[in-house]
Amino acid sequence: MDKLKSLIEVKKLIALMFSLVFCFLAITGKVTAEQFITVHTVVIAFYFSQSSIRQAVSESKITENK
Numbered sequence: 001m002d003k004l005k006s007l008i009e010v011k012k013l014i015a016l017m018f019s020l021v022f023c024f025l026a027i028t029g030k031v032t033a034e035q036f037i038t039v040h041t042v043v044i045a046f047y048f049s050q051s052s053i054r055q056a057v058s059e060s061k062i063t064e065n066k
Helices: 002-007 010-028 033-065
Strands: none
Touching: 010 033
16 A cells, blocks of 8 residues: 555656656657757756655655664
8 A cells, every 4th residue: 555655756756747748758859859859857866856855855864763
């Protein structure tokens, strides 16, 4: 159940939808490859940096409680 909840997080859904829309726009030629790479890199970097920060905070709380 926890795995399902983590898959349905709003930030993950937004990042996934944003990626899919930009993939579609790139395939149909509405945005250039350079624009696609720039936007996609920013979204993915933001998403993974937030995940890394959250995990680091969680781990530090666990070590403090020991």
